[in-house]
Amino acid sequence: MFIKKELKDNVSIIRVDREEALNAMNPTVLHELYDNIVSSINDKNIGAIIITGSGDKAFIAGADIKLMEKLDKKGGREFGVLGQKVTNLIEESSKPVIAAINGFALGGGCEIALACHLRFASKNAKFGQPEVKLGLIPGWGGTQRLPKIIGKGHAIELIIGGHIIDADEALRIGLVNKVFEQNKLLDEIISFAKIITD
Numbered sequence: 001m002f003i004k005k006e007l008k009d010n011v012s013i014i015r016v017d018r019e020e021a022l023n024a025m026n027p028t029v030l031h032e033l034y035d036n037i038v039s040s041i042n043d044k045n046i047g048a049i050i051i052t053g054s055g056d057k058a059f060i061a062g063a064d065i066k067l068m069e070k071l072d073k074k075g076g077r078e079f080g081v082l083g084q085k086v087t088n089l090i091e092e093s094s095k096p097v098i099a100a101i102n103g104f105a106l107g108g109g110c111e112i113a114l115a116c117h118l119r120f121a122s123k124n125a126k127f128g129q130p131e132v133k134l135g136l137i138p139g140w141g142g143t144q145r146l147p148k149i150i151g152k153g154h155a156i157e158l159i160i161g162g163h164i165i166d167a168d169e170a171l172r173i174g175l176v177n178k179v180f181e182q183n184k185l186l187d188e189i190i191s192f193a194k195i196i197t198d
């Protein structure tokens with residue numbers, strides 16, 4: 001099991017729990033994430049959903065690079081479609097989905113955050129679309145969502161530069177809504193979620 005789910009009042013906290021790989025996503029992680037989001041959307045007692053990562057180092061460090069290296073054409077396509085299914089589900093959720101970005105949000109991890117309706121980060125959070133360094137493009141909707149959120153110029157810079165930015169820069173360019181101390185991140189988001197769902 002790569003997902004931990006807990007309920008704080010009417011807020012569902014869905015945690016990607018693969019800390020030894022900085023919460024990188026393989027197909028099992030994506031399937032479990034999908035199923036847990038669906039069950040939270042369908043639960044009438046839940047008003048908002050938070051997605052975060054286990055540990056204090058990473059939100060999600062991307063798609064699983066070690067796995068991707070081994071994929072053939074068909075496997076690569078299936079992995080791409082699966083990631084898009086998850087990001088589309090998040091974006092189209094009838095309940096607000098908030099990313100609690102508690103560390104690295106890279107590649108597909110940044111794309112999961114981009115699909116969320118709101119993004120709150122801890123001070124140690126780091127963001128990037130480093131796919132270009134692997135000969136890829138962001139394939140789970142990042143090329144479309146990033147310019148809508150931060151504008152075309154900043155988006156192109158991040159996508160073709162492949163560099164990593166810190167939480168202050170992410171706040172400056174509008175990639176995140178707010179930045180908190182790491183130990184306050186979840187409590188702050190839960191308080192906000194309660195305001196918007198009460």
Ligand code: DAK
Nearest residue numbers: 020021022024061062063064065066080106107108136139
């Ligand atoms: N995949 C697999 N394992 C990962 C990983 C990842 N993305 N990120 C980290 N890990 C693993 C490391 O391999 C290491 O495992 P062991 O070697 O100990 O077994 C463990 O997590 C701890 O990482 P480090 O030892 O490297 O930790 P550091 O603090 O030194 O460095 C780091 C942290 C985040 C800077 C570094 O781990 C790193 O650079 N990681 C890779 C980040 C990255 O490049 N992410 C983007 C992945 S590409 C597409 C669909 C989807 C995608 C693309 C196309 N199409 C449909 C076209 C998606 C692409 C991606 O997401």
